[in-house]
Amino acid sequence: MGLWDFISQNPEARKQFDETMERDSKVISLALCDCKSVFEGLDSIVEVGGGTGTVAKVVSEAFPHLKYTMLDLPYVVANLTGSENLNYMGGDMFQAIPPADAVLLSGFYMIGMMMNASRY
Numbered sequence: 001m002g003l004w005d006f007i008s009q010n011p012e013a014r015k016q017f018d019e020t021m022e023r024d025s026k027v028i029s030l031a032l033c034d035c036k037s038v039f040e041g042l043d044s045i046v047e048v049g050g051g052t053g054t055v056a057k058v059v060s061e062a063f064p065h066l067k068y069t070m071l072d073l074p075y076v077v078a079n080l081t082g083s084e085n086l087n088y089m090g091g092d093m094f095q096a097i098p099p100a101d102a103v104l105l106s107g108f109y110m111i112g113m114m115m116n117a118s119r120y
Ligand SMILES: C[S@@+](CC[C@H](N)C(=O)[O-])C[C@H]1O[C@@H](n2cnc3c(N)ncnc32)[C@H](O)[C@@H]1O
Pocket: 004, 021, 022, 025, 048, 049, 050, 051, 052, 053, 054, 055, 071, 072, 073, 076, 091, 092, 093, 094, 106, 107, 108, 111
């Protein structure tokens, strides 16, 4: 059983995973907001595997002109509420990623390396 299957069936493991990711994501968010040039010229962005939306909330608030879409598995985003420029979307990145000027992947490389998963 893979990591995502395991934590989808174990709510306590998912909670601990999300809390760990959120702590990490706060640091990433602050760094991203300090690098305004990263978002220059972009009207839209899709964050793939954004978890509970820590990065999405901070970046979409800091850059209100940006149409921000955050994609994660349907059960992960089911109870998240977006804003004027932030839309949470449930789906499978291996099936479809909505079009945008840029794609943001945060935390995937590290997890992929840890899992040695060929899908990453
Ligand atoms: C390493 S975490 C990234 C955490 C996130 N960047 C954050 O700020 O908290 C990877 C995320 O990818 C999601 N994920 C896993 N497989 C996915 C898939 N096939 N399609 C979309 N999201 C997926 C997981 O639910 C998890 O939230």
